[in-house]
Amino acid sequence: MASLAFKLNDHLFLKDPQHTLLGQNIISKSVELIDKLGFELFTFKKLAFEITSTEASIYRYFENKHRLLLYLVSWYWNWIEYRIEISTSNIHLPEDKLKAGLRVITDKKSFDSSFAFVDEEALHRIVIAELDKTYLTKDVDRDNQEGLFGGFKSLCNKIANLISDVGPEYPFPNSLASTIVLAAKQQLFFSSHLPSLSSLRANSKIHDEIYKFIESLIFNTIKPKSTHA
């Protein structure tokens, strides 16, 4: 089994955790722990205990727990973009390319054996619950300058391009791209926790329902059929 690694922005970590055993333990156990406790109750001390190491050792890899979260989230977006690349590479019709991309975004996430020490299902739940905390801080602008949101920006930009290929005249491709990427995760959350904020039911078909919601949103918006009808 080939084990791949993403090249993430240097500022996300002090020492690249992908290269050492301790680093890989930090990643895999922090995913499990943040998923279980939520980011607020997650601490380096608890993580250290779980991997039978010490706080000080973890601080050698990550400046603080916010950077660790940024690292995980960034890894997630790299993974999504990589999956979109795979699933759109042999499609040529712009409409179908966009649809394939939307499928990746709205699909259920499950373990990807190319990345042995990451539980993608848990990581997806973390992104749903904690993504906004990565950029809704007083440090956004500084963090952005350091390139810490590169993964998310790159993915949204990719979707924006797919949108523009379908509807070159549509004036807001970037806004639409970020809106639907966020809407996909919001609707998943709402459907199971605040159901009155969603028209979708949290059952086995939920991912397909979200896809339909997003598809109708995008295609009707970028190619209002009346224009050429």
Added chain:
Amino acid sequence: MASLAFKLNDHLFLKDPQHTLLGQNIISKSVELIDKLGFELFTFKKLAFEITSTEASIYRYFENKHRLLLYLVSWYWNWIEYRIEISTSNIHLPEDKLKAGLRVITDKKSFDSSFAFVDEEALHRIVIAELDKTYLTKDVDRDNQEGLFGGFKSLCNKIANLISDVGPEYPFPNSLASTIVLAAKQQLFFSSHLPSLSSLRANSKIHDEIYKFIESLIFNTIKPKSTHA
């Protein structure tokens, strides 16, 4: 000047802050302070210092700082809904009613003299930056049972109804409503902090731009023109 008050869910507070001077000071100064420091760095100790009172006194009004945030956000959504009611009450055409509602959501927020001790402009910034923290917690389900998200749910429901009045056959009114309410604030944030995630420029016309983006999204989605063209 008539001073109005909203009837907010009892569980949001221990003692209603609208009824006492100290309570009003807590509200008005916490808005200023959370806006300035961000929710993480905001503490009851700092707030107590600002209003020359004590931590213990503030704890008599609010169980903890999360409930205070929920209170402020809830107040905000009540205010928005109230403004939508005013601006749509004398409109009869469903399309125009929906448009008027969208205007309220996307418009620049400024001080409303009916509520003397609340700075709505600052409160709007708080909602943009901190809303997600109100429900993206491990306590969502419990908080939801207590009715703490009533304000947001009620507003989204109102928008969903306006949507259904325009397009009765559209299958996802609630999802669309929550999506656009959140998109409006996200785009405002992105346009000034992560501009590559938005097609809109953060200048004096930003609110009008956001309106156009949202309007095209909604109207094309709920009434795809081809259907009857």
Added chain:
DNA sequence: CATTTTAGATAGTATTACTATTATATTTGT
């Protein structure tokens, strides 16, 4: 084999998010 790198052990600090208790104002009902 020497040296750099990596990790573990231990200790310490300011701050946070509370809880508890007591004392003193202020308001209210009669």
Added chain:
DNA sequence: ACAAATATAATAGTAATACTATCTAAAATG
């Protein structure tokens, strides 16, 4: 007008958090 209830202030205390610092041992590397 006065007692009783309520509201607030003052003070103290606690477990936990998010770090920082230093020193030593082990392991990888050249």
